[in-house]
Amino acid sequence: MRSVSKHFGPTVANDAVDFAASWGEVHALIGENGAGKSTLMSILAGLYRPDAGTLGVAGEPVRFRSPRDAIRHGVGMVYQHFMLVEPFTVAENVLLGARDRGVVLDTRSVEADLSRLGERYGLAVDPRAPVWHLGVGERQRVEVLRLLLLGARILVFDEPTAVLTPQEARSLIATLRALAAEGFCVVFISHKLDEVLAVADRITVMRRGRVAATTTPAETDRRALARMMVGRELAAFVEHPAEEPHETVPAGNVALRVRGLRARGDNGLEALAGVDLEVRAGETLGIAGVAGNGQRELAETIVGLRPTAGGSVHIGGRDLTDKGCSAVARTGVAHIPEDRLATGLVGSLDVSENAILRDYRRPPLARGPFLVGRAVAAFTDRLIHGHDVKTPSRWAKVRTLSGGNQQKLLLARELAGDPAVIVAVHPTRGVDIGATEAIHGSLRAQRCRGAATLLIGEDLDELLALCDRIAVLYEGRVVGELPARGADLERLGLLMAGIQEATASGATAADRPPVVLRG
Ligand SMILES: Nc1ncnc2c1ncn2[C@@H]1O[C@H](COP(=O)(O)OP(=O)(O)O)[C@@H](O)[C@H]1O
Numbered sequence: 001m002r003s004v005s006k007h008f009g010p011t012v013a014n015d016a017v018d019f020a021a022s023w024g025e026v027h028a029l030i031g032e033n034g035a036g037k038s039t040l041m042s043i044l045a046g047l048y049r050p051d052a053g054t055l056g057v058a059g060e061p062v063r064f065r066s067p068r069d070a071i072r073h074g075v076g077m078v079y080q081h082f083m084l085v086e087p088f089t090v091a092e093n094v095l096l097g098a099r100d101r102g103v104v105l106d107t108r109s110v111e112a113d114l115s116r117l118g119e120r121y122g123l124a125v126d127p128r129a130p131v132w133h134l135g136v137g138e139r140q141r142v143e144v145l146r147l148l149l150l151g152a153r154i155l156v157f158d159e160p161t162a163v164l165t166p167q168e169a170r171s172l173i174a175t176l177r178a179l180a181a182e183g184f185c186v187v188f189i190s191h192k193l194d195e196v197l198a199v200a201d202r203i204t205v206m207r208r209g210r211v212a213a214t215t216t217p218a219e220t221d222r223r224a225l226a227r228m229m230v231g232r233e234l235a236a237f238v239e240h241p242a243e244e245p246h247e248t249v250p251a252g253n254v255a256l257r258v259r260g261l262r263a264r265g266d267n268g269l270e271a272l273a274g275v276d277l278e279v280r281a282g283e284t285l286g287i288a289g290v291a292g293n294g295q296r297e298l299a300e301t302i303v304g305l306r307p308t309a310g311g312s313v314h315i316g317g318r319d320l321t322d323k324g325c326s327a328v329a330r331t332g333v334a335h336i337p338e339d340r341l342a343t344g345l346v347g348s349l350d351v352s353e354n355a356i357l358r359d360y361r362r363p364p365l366a367r368g369p370f371l372v373g374r375a376v377a378a379f380t381d382r383l384i385h386g387h388d389v390k391t392p393s394r395w396a397k398v399r400t401l402s403g404g405n406q407q408k409l410l411l412a413r414e415l416a417g418d419p420a421v422i423v424a425v426h427p428t429r430g431v432d433i434g435a436t437e438a439i440h441g442s443l444r445a446q447r448c449r450g451a452a453t454l455l456i457g458e459d460l461d462e463l464l465a466l467c468d469r470i471a472v473l474y475e476g477r478v479v480g481e482l483p484a485r486g487a488d489l490e491r492l493g494l495l496m497a498g499i500q501e502a503t504a505s506g507a508t509a510a511d512r513p514p515v516v517l518r519g
């Protein structure tokens with residue numbers, strides 16, 4: 001790719017980017033959120049057209065008008081969100097793509113090819129299984145197999161391990177290496193530095209739409225990569241987050257108690273199937289699990305945004321089951337929701353209006369029905385300075401702030417009243433490294449102050465670094481719990497896959513139709 005540029009409205013996603021990857025290599029593409037990685041690779045895969053610049057494959061200049069065009073030239077991409085038809089079987093999904101491309105294949109030969117390729121590259125799936133039966137890791141394998149069968153020789157993976165358990169991630173990484181060993185060109189987008197250092201032959205770092213550096217694992221390390229990603233030295237960069245010493249705080253009384261909690265998801269199906277948990281003052285309980293196993297519903301029922309279908313929620317000894325979110329907030333519960341601009345903040349309101357959303361009815365911010373301007377300004381300034389929120393002024397619309405600064409403002413507001421209980425869902429998702437450090441600092445400080453925190457996360461490193469205990473949610477149940485310090489990653493991964501007891505003869509997954517491996 002030469003001098004490739006792409007903008008979306010005023011946003012320059014790619015700014016004259018040069019990028020080259022070779023046959024037979026795993027080429028990692030790293031950078032902070034918003035650096036332009038997905039855009040660049042979507043251009044390579046024919047999803048977007050560049051505003052400027054040229055592409056070449058195997059020395060030939062190419063111009064792709066669609067993903068189909070790209071696949072014809074051997075370029076395929078595994079996106080972060082899969083594009084499979086759920087009621088169809090694996091083989092049918094593959095056939096669908098092939099027909100699109102004008103290739104006529106019969107089911108039986110596709111099934112045979114899938115088994116053969118699956119075996120060869122460690123991508124085992126049952127070709128006859130309907131896709132809705134499959135877990136996330138298996139669906140991802142189907143996507144890869146589909147591209148291989150369509151003849152892709154250049155394979156792009158967009159943050160493929162983000163959705164996987166540690167075991168699945170390890171297996172995928174072995175697949176990437178196997179593909180490279182057979183001469184494929186593999187581009188691996190990630191922001192997990194350890195993973196990149198372990199698997200990549202070369203690493204290209206993007207920063208704000210440009211290429212900041214291209215290097216190799218031998219020439220660099222985590223710290224240097226992080227510096228290239230953010231463009232400055234990180235004062236408190238944690239070399240190995242999981243090993244960071246954990247300040248011991250004596251745990252106090254039970255602040256949050258959840259018993260037999262049941263709830264339905266947005267689709268009306270049971271999302272929580274009887275959850276029990278307890279968090280004490282000064283303690284952080286992490287909730288791990290593959291996305292979609294009830295995490296969102298758990299947080300929402302606790303904070304009173306979603307009705308329960310059974311069970312109870314006690315906060316500080318008071319029964320707050322189905323009492324509504326205002327009552328829960330008044331009891332001293334802070335909520336850092338998953339979607340900060342839909343639930344947490346109001347993008348069209350300014351910084352100070354968002355800052356007072358929780359407390360605007362009460363003194364000192366209000367006197368009778370009136371807001372006290374000076375008090376509002378002082379309160380807002382305290383939040384902005386206390387949490388280093390970078391904003392042009394108190395009157396800037398919140399939607400114009402970066403994701404990291406929005407999140408810092410949200411945390412500042414929610415933590416301002418020294419809450420007894422904090423429910424935080426993916427608090428650092430989509431924010432830059434600097435803001436992530438600041439948010440971790442705030443949560444640690446709250447723990448030391450004595451807050452009971454329920455931290456729902458998808459990044460195991462983050463959970464291990466911040467939590468005292470980790471409970472794993474699987475299909476709406478807590479399937480196991482372990483201490484975070486010195487946690488057994490193997491067991492954690494098995495629990496995330498729904499496997500509670502690993503036996504010598506192999507493990508059994510709970511409530512999932514068995515996957516038959518053929519070939
Ligand atoms: N379809 C789109 N419409 C508008 N803006 C977009 C779109 N896709 C990406 N962007 C913007 O382009 C920039 C680069 O995004 P992206 O390529 O997704 O980064 P990365 O994958 O490195 O996180 C970001 O500022 C993002 O908000």
Ligand SMILES: [Mg+2]
Pocket residue numbers: 037038039158
């Ligand atoms: Mg991306």
